[in-house]
Amino acid sequence: xxxxxxxxxxLCKGLENVPVLREGNVSKEEYSEFQYSPENIxxxxxxxxxxxxxxxxxxxxxxxxxxxxxxxxxxxxxxCRQTYDSHGxxxxxxxxxxxxxxxxxxxxxxxxCSDACxxxxxxRGLGLKLCVYPTEDRGWGMRTLEPIPCGTFVCxxxxxxxxxxxxxxxxxxxxxxxxxxxxxxxxxxxxGPVSETFVDPTVVGNVGRFLNHSCQPNLFMVPVRVHxxxxxxxxxxxxxxxxxxxxxxxxxxxxSNTPSVERLVQSDPGTEASxxxxxxxxxxxxxxxxxxxxxxxxxxxxxx
Numbered sequence: 001x002x003x004x005x006x007x008x009x010x011l012c013k014g015l016e017n018v019p020v021l022r023e024g025n026v027s028k029e030e031y032s033e034f035q036y037s038p039e040n041i042x043x044x045x046x047x048x049x050x051x052x053x054x055x056x057x058x059x060x061x062x063x064x065x066x067x068x069x070x071x072x073x074x075x076x077x078x079x080c081r082q083t084y085d086s087h088g089x090x091x092x093x094x095x096x097x098x099x100x101x102x103x104x105x106x107x108x109x110x111x112x113c114s115d116a117c118x119x120x121x122x123x124r125g126l127g128l129k130l131c132v133y134p135t136e137d138r139g140w141g142m143r144t145l146e147p148i149p150c151g152t153f154v155c156x157x158x159x160x161x162x163x164x165x166x167x168x169x170x171x172x173x174x175x176x177x178x179x180x181x182x183x184x185x186x187x188x189x190x191x192g193p194v195s196e197t198f199v200d201p202t203v204v205g206n207v208g209r210f211l212n213h214s215c216q217p218n219l220f221m222v223p224v225r226v227h228x229x230x231x232x233x234x235x236x237x238x239x240x241x242x243x244x245x246x247x248x249x250x251x252x253x254x255x256s257n258t259p260s261v262e263r264l265v266q267s268d269p270g271t272e273a274s275x276x277x278x279x280x281x282x283x284x285x286x287x288x289x290x291x292x293x294x295x296x297x298x299x300x301x302x303x304x
Contacts, residue, residue, distance in 0.1 A: 012036050012038075012207070013036055015036055015037070015038050016038055016125060016126045016206075016207070017124070017125050017126050017127055018126055018127060018128070018129060018130075020126075020130050020131070020132060020207050021129070021130070021131040021132070021145070022131060022132040022133060023131060023132075023133035023134070024133060024134045034203065034204075034205070035203060035204045035205075036204075036205070036206065037158060037159070037204050037205060037206060038125055038126070038156070038158060038206050039051065039156070039158050039206075039232070040156075040158050040159065040160075040161045040199060040230060040232065041159075041160055041161070041204055042160075042161060043159075043160030043161055043162040043166070043200065043204075044160075044162050044163065044166045045162045045163020045164070045165055045166040045167075045198075046160075046161040046162055046163055046230075047163075048161075048228065048229060048230050049228075050161050050228050050230040051227075051228070052227070052228060053108060053109050053110060053227040053228070054227070054228050054229055055105070055108055055110075055225060055226075055227060055228065055229065056071070056110060057072075057107065057108055057109070057110025057111035057112065058070045058071045058072045058073075058107060058111045058112060058113065059071070059112055060107075060111065060112050060113045060117075061112045061113070062113060062114075063113070063114050063116060063117070064113065064114070064116065064117045064118045064119070065107060065111075065113050065117050065118070065119050066082075067082060070107070070113075070119070072105045072106065072107045072108075072111065072119060073105070073119060075103070075105040082118060082119070083104055083105075083106075083119055084118050084119065084121050085118075085151075086118060087149070087152075088118070088121045088152070088153065089149060089150070089151030089152050089153075090104075090121075090151040090152075090153070090222070090236050091151065101220065101221070101222045101223070102222075103187075103223065103225075104122075104222055104223070104224040104225070104234075105224075105225050106119050106120055106121065106122060106123055106224060106225070106226045107119045107120055108123075108226050108227045109227055121153050122153055122156065122224045122226065122232055122234045123226045123227075123232075126155055126207070127153075128144060128146060128148060128152075128154060128155075129144070129145040129146050130142055130143070130144055130145065130154075130155070130207060130247070131143050131144075131145050132207070132210050135212070135246075137285045138212050138285050138286075139179070139212075140210045141210065141211075141212045141246050141247075141248075142207065142210045142211050142212075142246070142247050143244055143245060143246045143247060144241055144243060144244070144245060144247055145243055145244070146243055147240070147241065147242055147243055148237045148240070148241040149237065149240055150237050150238065150239050150240050151236060151237060152236065152237045153234060153235075153236055154219055154235045154236065154237060154247060155206065155207055155208050155211075155234075155235055156206060156208055156232050156233060156234055156235070157183055157199060157201065157206075157208035157209070157211070157221065157233040157234075157235060158199070158201060158205055158206040158208060158232070158233070159181070159199045159200050159201025159202070159204055159205035159206070159209065160199065160200045160201070160202075160203070160204050160205075161197060161198065161199055161230055162198050162199075162200055163198065164196065164198060166198070167182050167184060167198040167200065170182060170200060170202075179202075181200055181201050181202045181205070181209055182198060182199070182200045182202075183198070183199050183200075183221075183233060183251070184196065184197070184198050185197045185198075185199075185221075185223055185231065185233060187223060187231075195229070195231075197223070197230060197231055197233070199233055208233075208235065211235070211247055211248060211249055212246065212248050212286070213248060213249070213250065213251040213284065213286060213295055214248035214249070214250065214286040214288055215250065215284065215286050215288040215290050215291045215292050216286070216288035216289065216290055216291075217238065217248045217249045217250045218237060218238055218239055218241050218245065218247060218248060219235045219236065219237060219238060219247055219248060219249040220235070220236055220238045220249060220250075221233055221234065221235055221236075221249055222234050222235075222236060235247075235249055248286065251295060282294065282295045283295070
């Protein structure tokens with residue numbers, strides 16, 4: 001049996017609340033070009049610094065905010081109940097038929113409420129015991145070492161926030177054997193687009209980059225805004241998850257195998273991938289009963 005060792009020595013560098021463990025052998029050189037960051041950083045083509053506080057705060061002065069009086073909870077007309085319950089679990093998982101999620105605005109540094117406010121979850125960072133391990137046919141993966149109740153925040157998918165042209169350039173420059181870590185989140189309200197966010201944790205990122213794709217995932221992604229207009233791509237448990245179970249999400253942005261709506265790079269025969277040839281779909285090895293047989297070529301699309 002593999003000995004579980006602390007991964008912080010090579011990867012997290014003590015930047016998380018809890019150490020991320022790993023199984024198997026890994027050399028320091030394997031991650032020499034990877035910089036760990038628990039949160040998003042500004043990259044090429046991004047006009048807004050994700051770490052800058054740009055959103056207004058609420059005027060609540062209670063221990064914890066209530067929707068009836070909190071401007072953060074009332075943003076974009078959220079449902080009548082609180083965003084999170086008293087255990088910090090997301091209560092509204094969005095439209096189960098379309099796979100679309102609801103917007104989440106947490107209280108921030110300018111709010112008058114306490115740090116213990118129920119509407120502060122993602123900003124508190126990693127709080128679960130997670131383990132990175134080598135899979136048989138999908139590279140590195142991540143599993144939980146403790147039970148995770150449905151709705152619990154697991155981790156962010158953090159990295160460089162980049163612009164569309166930079167995201168497209170990076171994807172086209174990838175070789176057939178290269179991993180594509182770029183996630184694109186396009187948010188909609190009604191018929192019109194609200195914003196789009198491109199996150200690439202290839203060189204700078206957090207533990208979320210080790211999550212594998214599944215056509216039947218146990219996590220789902222929600223854009224959560226805290227201090228900045230740039231959303232944090234937060235991953236929550238879509239069901240109760242047992243210890244030692246692998247953690248996965250749908251790279252296309254759906255939950256229950258919902259297809260993507262748009263493409264960053266078209267897959268028609270006329271699309272050339274720089275000097276690496278045309279983009280080709282890679283086989284999916286998730287093993288789900290509803291497996292589509294291929295990893296999504298499209299990048300994630302989350303809508304309201």
